[in-house]
Amino acid sequence: MHLDKILSLETSPHNHLDISHIKSSCATCSLRELCLPVGLNEQEIQILGDVVSHKRKIQRGGYLHHTGTKFQSLFAIRSGFLKTCVLEEDGRQQVTGFHMTGELLGLDAISTEIHTCDAIALEDSEVCEIPFLKLEEISRVIPSLMRHFHKIMSREIVRDHGVMLLLGSMKAEERLASFLLNLSRRFLARGYSECDFNLRMTREEIGSYLGLKLETVSRAFSKLQEENIITVDNKHIQINDIARLRMKMGNTSCVT
Amino acid sequence: MHLDKILSLETSPHNHLDISHIKSSCATCSLRELCLPVGLNEQEIQILGDVVSHKRKIQRGGYLHHTGTKFQSLFAIRSGFLKTCVLEEDGRQQVTGFHMTGELLGLDAISTEIHTCDAIALEDSEVCEIPFLKLEEISRVIPSLMRHFHKIMSREIVRDHGVMLLLGSMKAEERLASFLLNLSRRFLARGYSECDFNLRMTREEIGSYLGLKLETVSRAFSKLQEENIITVDNKHIQINDIARLRMKMGNTSCVT
């Protein structure tokens, strides 16, 4: 079994509504979330239960963490939608990622023990705090947990390389297609429709992430709609022809 | 002390010629390289000695690993200079990084256990192979090693975010300035001159990394030279005014 499903599910469908019925103490539910899919035994689950300490709610627009503050914990997203962004001295900010249920935030801060980005909720969200020192301790005892944690970090690196490719060599329309397909895939993995979803972020935030201006993003949306590949109604997106959307992306494989 | 100095030295000056006198068995020398700076005890060094198995030489133009092949080991660069690049279906390739002595390659492959990029030597190079399974085992026994390994992975994520920022929001000249300053800093950290060095890569490879065409890279070099900020003689670069080069970069901090 793969712990995959939980800390940062990517492969298997997993509706985040599923977890709503496991609503005992925070430790218990997070623990279940974290461990059940890995095939850990009861004792191991017990151990891990102590790691995932408390749960935090962040309102839309609220900060999970700020750049420059001390790093102590990773955060597993239980529900909601967040963006991470680095901010430049002049005040402008660049979005480095959008994050949804099951994903793990804070990996960048391990190196210096200072957060290198802001994490901001784009809708009301809930996260589990995972004290990093404890996670390290426990991963010594549970090898499969350590292994999985390493894979998660590595996957983040691969994802970033994908974005670098996108930013370095794709045109506006290709970038947007890639972005939409990426979202689509992640919604699907969580049990939602892959062809019908609502964007949580503004055109400006999409543009920031894709290295484009908001007007360009808007025009790219319109273009894809004109071609009947997607239907855009403000934040509501329908993918009418996913195959052609994939074509739009060029030959480049979909960014993780 | 920081293991930092070794696996991926960034902070402290460390001339890679220094290690030339430690030339016993591969295990021993790599082991010294890996451990001495971390302040591990003799027993721990002994343990780690078994991990870093054998040394490999790669000729200029040779591959350290290919995309799609099975991942088994990380590689610590002992000497030389390599690039990593992902290749698209249509044959074009994008450089995702340039790597020098002390840096660790292969982190991206941990997630799927398949290499996601090619690693190609830009000059004759030497690497130490570190079987990943063994590294994981041993890091359970030596917490400071595990901690350091996590920091290395995290640092790679931060570096990638820096490149994303560069690709997403900087102009050609700013990108080149940022690139040169990054190289400069890394040479300095290895005991070389920060203002006088030879590029190991072509304009095309720089362009690929920076999301620019080779002509644009060439023009940006010329521009910086016209302004007397640098002196370019083919692959040989002299930084005449590092302060002004930093200004060129805009307010953006230097990409790690």
Next chain:
DNA sequence: AAATAGCTTTGATTCAGATCAATTAAACAG
């Protein structure tokens, strides 16, 4: 329900960088 503020779209214009093209310079093999 009206008012305000925040998004989004669309058009017109400008500009940075891509592309096309020609030359020069360096590296390499025979």
Next chain:
DNA sequence: CTGTTTAATTGATCTGAATCAAAGCTATTT
């Protein structure tokens, strides 16, 4: 040393995206 290949520079032109500008639309507040 000479011919050949590969890399780098520089110029001219073209183009995709940025910028500037003006509506139109949503959502939130009162």
